[in-house]
Amino acid sequence: MTVVGISGSMRKDGNTSLLIRSILERCENGGLKTEFISLAGKEIKPCLGCEKCKEKDWCVIQNDDWGDIMKKVMDSEVLVIGSPTYYFDVCGHLKNFIDRSYSLYHQRKLAGRKAVAVAVCANKGGARTIETLEGFLNTHEFSYLGWVRGKGYLAGDVINDHRAMHRAEEIGDRIIQLLNPRD
Numbered sequence: 001m002t003v004v005g006i007s008g009s010m011r012k013d014g015n016t017s018l019l020i021r022s023i024l025e026r027c028e029n030g031g032l033k034t035e036f037i038s039l040a041g042k043e044i045k046p047c048l049g050c051e052k053c054k055e056k057d058w059c060v061i062q063n064d065d066w067g068d069i070m071k072k073v074m075d076s077e078v079l080v081i082g083s084p085t086y087y088f089d090v091c092g093h094l095k096n097f098i099d100r101s102y103s104l105y106h107q108r109k110l111a112g113r114k115a116v117a118v119a120v121c122a123n124k125g126g127a128r129t130i131e132t133l134e135g136f137l138n139t140h141e142f143s144y145l146g147w148v149r150g151k152g153y154l155a156g157d158v159i160n161d162h163r164a165m166h167r168a169e170e171i172g173d174r175i176i177q178l179l180n181p182r183d
């Protein structure tokens with residue numbers, strides 16, 4: 001898959017999903033192949049800190065959904081990763097997903113892919129959510145294309161944040177330009 005979007009929200013059709021899907025829809029309209037993955041309902045166990053991944057170059061926890069999702073990221077050219085803001089930061093479910101990617105850090109297995117960070121908050125703290133996502137992306141040496149930050153409380157509210165919705169379109173166009181330079 002060319003562009004993979006991952007929402008960490010437990011609201012499958014919440015605001016984070018909505019913003020990420022807007023980016024992916026734009027990319028699809030520009031001829032790119034995309035896949036949206038919601039972590040809602042997925043089992044993502046926390047990193048054990050066992051450091052065994054240093055030898056295996058893959059997370060030793062096998063019996064959950066992390067591996068299949070991470071393989072899709074590894075097969076992609078662009079990752080659009082997003083989280084709702086929980087206490088001024090990414091939500092715990094997405095943090096578990098991120099922490100497990102330590103297993104790919106030793107050999108820089110994610111390096112060189114492009115990435116976009118997405119965050120939604122009701123009021124305050126979205127900037128720090130983006131910072132955490134940037135920490136993840138920079139550590140893995142993704143090429144960072146930028147962020148989209150939206151505001152919304154109830155699922156679907158972010159559609160009224162016209163600036164964020166517009167920025168999602170702009171980021172989608174940027175991805176299309178980078179992947180289809182002839183357009």
Ligand SMILES: Cc1cc2nc3c(=O)[nH]c(=O)nc-3n(C[C@H](O)[C@H](O)[C@H](O)COP(=O)(O)O)c2cc1C
Nearest residue numbers: 009014015016084085086087088121122123124152
């Ligand atoms: C546990 C929890 C913590 C939250 N913490 C914050 C916060 O620190 N700042 C904020 O503005 N909104 C906070 N919110 C509101 C969510 O960020 C907001 O509802 C967001 O739109 C949820 O995105 P989603 O629909 O993608 O899940 C919190 C919500 C929950 C459930």
